[in-house]
């Protein structure tokens with residue numbers, strides 16, 4: 001068998017290329033307090049208004065000295081002190097030293113700081129047990145971390161807990177970020193019941209929205225939950241209209257597979273240009289993408305694992321581009337040895353759910369069990385995807401496969 005046994009399936013790369021080709025990043029920016037800006041995307045290059053550190057300062061608790069003084073004597077009387085926030089002021093007499101603490105300003109003329117562990121206190125002053133001192137020893141120079149005018153962080157970066165302290169060190173209290181993309185989403189299906197109500201014959205709980213909402217938010221977007229919409233043309237149409245008036249992107253789950261919900265197709269034809277695709281991805285074959293009058297549309301398959309994976313693999317890059325998050329990249333692939341066989345037929349790229357371990361520096365992976373597109377426990381138990389190439393067939397234990405670790409959005 002080869003991929004040509006499934007000639008009508010669109011490869012994931014082609015789908016992604018098609019989806020991303022029309023997307024233009026959001027331009028509108030807002031100014032936020034630094035502490036509220038986490039998860040937002042920087043709207044412009046962030047230039048440092050100051051040097052960090054702003055002055056030469058000590059990296060150690062110890063003594064500020066002049067090397068020439070120390071070459072004359074190993075013992076120097078104390079002339080004063082420089083503490084963090086309380087610099088030494090006044091004249092510094094020759095042949096003396098100054099007590100200095102970590103972060104304190106280096107007194108003018110100082111060549112080096114000697115850590116207190118290399119000294120002892122005597123009646124005639126501080127004795128330095130190691131006289132071989134290098135220039136600028138233990139001195140953190142002005143601008144050592146960031147220089148005034150440097151691009152501290154480039155436009156398109158999404159702000160993390162690692163960025164905020166760096167920006168705060170520049171004294172920047174407010175920051176210009178892009179507004180987040182708004183994503184309206186709803187589940188479709190007469191069989192779906194909200195949580196908190198007992199199931200009647202033939203019904204299931206609507207579980208998809210419980211994965212879609214947190215993912216959208218973790219992708220850096222605002223999520224607008226429009227609930228469960230029954231398979232009813234009028235209600236569906238009204239919901240699509242409402243969704244596209246409120247959001248940049250409309251995400252639905254269910255109702256896009258072959259043969260079902262022809263009226264969904266009719267509605268979408270009426271209010272936009274939508275392609276109903278069959279993708280070479282498993283799970284997640286039925287997928288719809290296109291443009292409504294005022295929003296992009298992504299129609300996820302109804303099966304819970306399919307909905308979740310297509311949102312992660314296909315919609316996430318679209319939202320990153322729309323949100324101006326230019327640094328976004330998918331997680332890298334890592335080769336791992338399989339601990340068990342994996343069922344696979346050529347024709348589609350599989351995103352099976354696995355658990356990787358590292359033993360003696362080698363990656364191994366095993367399956368989470370039942371890989372049905374409706375069996376969400378396979379996702380819940382997993383810590384990686386086992387990405388099996390489109391043309392690959394069954395995988396035996398001991399073969400090498402590519403695993404993709406989960407990004408932080410799956411935690």
Ligand code: AMP
Nearest residue numbers: 187206207208254255256257301302303
């Ligand atoms: P559909 O794409 O509408 O044909 O749905 C495919 C399968 O996914 C069916 O078994 C549906 O019952 C199920 N399904 C659809 N939407 C949801 C949902 N929101 N939560 C859980 N299962 C769903």
Ligand code: MG
Nearest residue numbers: 188189254255
């Ligand atoms: Mg349905």
